Amino acid sequence: MDSSGNLYGTTYGGGATTYGTVFELSPSSDSAWTLTVLHSFGTAGDGIYPVASLIMDESGNLYGTTEGGGLYGSGTAFKLTSANGAWTEEEIVGFEGGVKDGAAPTGRLLPDKKGNLYGTTSLGGPNNSGTVFRLSGAPWRKTILHSFGNSGDGRNPYAGLITDSTGALYGTTYGGGANGHGTVFKLVP
Numbered sequence: 001m002d003s004s005g006n007l008y009g010t011t012y013g014g015g016a017t018t019y020g021t022v023f024e025l026s027p028s029s030d031s032a033w034t035l036t037v038l039h040s041f042g043t044a045g046d047g048i049y050p051v052a053s054l055i056m057d058e059s060g061n062l063y064g065t066t067e068g069g070g071l072y073g074s075g076t077a078f079k080l081t082s083a084n085g086a087w088t089e090e091e092i093v094g095f096e097g098g099v100k101d102g103a104a105p106t107g108r109l110l111p112d113k114k115g116n117l118y119g120t121t122s123l124g125g126p127n128n129s130g131t132v133f134r135l136s137g138a139p140w141r142k143t144i145l146h147s148f149g150n151s152g153d154g155r156n157p158y159a160g161l162i163t164d165s166t167g168a169l170y171g172t173t174y175g176g177g178a179n180g181h182g183t184v185f186k187l188v189p
Contacts (some may be wrong), residue, residue: 008038008062010050017042019069020050021129022062022080022089027080039080041066047076047091052108052160055117063092065105065119070094074124077117077135087135090101092140097124102131102144107160109135110169118145119168120157129155129176132169132187150172 001007007025015021017069019042028034042048044134047066054064062080071094079090097103102121110118117135125131127149149155154173161171169187177183 002056002060008054008056010052010064012049012051013036015042019046019048020066022050022054022064034110038062041089042069045069045071045091046089047078051106055109055111057111063109063117065107065109067104067106067122072096073107074101074160075121077105077109077119077140080189092147093135093142095121095124095142097167099126100144101125101142102133102147103128106131107171110163112163113169116120117164118161118163120161120171121158122156122158122174125149127155129153130157130173132157132161132171145169152176152178154185157185 005027011021019084021037022039024036026034048069049067051067052065054062066076074095074097076091077093079092080087095103103124104122105121121131125147129149130143132146155176156174157171159172161169167189173183
């Protein structure tokens with residue numbers, strides 16, 4: 001929600017190309033809302049299938065992820081910027097998948113005080129079991145902080161992360177762990 005009471009979100013499908021949208025809901029009266037599609041995914045080189053909710057920075061820019069599409073076809077992290085009433089989408093990083101990179105980011109991004117963004121991918125990495133990543137700088141750089149799927153480790157994190165005052169990251173995995181049914185994990189910087 002922004003300071004004017006507008007709500008922002010994503011749809012997994014629909015829009016001009018059926019690959020999902022970013023939308024704005026604006027209060028227009030006591031009980032009515034106006035829906036505006038800010039971006040339709042799926043044009044050439046664009047991400048597809050946004051799953052997670054969005055975050056907003058202090059300048060009103062929106063950030064999110066797409067599960068697929070993008071430069072390498074394995075998902076994106078994107079930024080939407082508003083200027084003169086029009087929104088422009090930019091892929092800030094593409095995910096390559098494979099053994100060295102994550103694929104299919106499905107969780108919400110987590111910002112820190114330095115402007116870095118943290119997130120998870122549900123696939124990719126050496127065991128194709130997902131990763132935790134950090135996006136930093138301008139231009140944006142991606143660093144894989146952890147790859148899941150080693151013996152006893154969790155597999156396939158679908159949700160976003162939370163943090164504590166020390167900068168440790170916490171999250172969950174869908175599978176893996178001691179009993180094979182998922183984990184709650186902590187990553188310490």
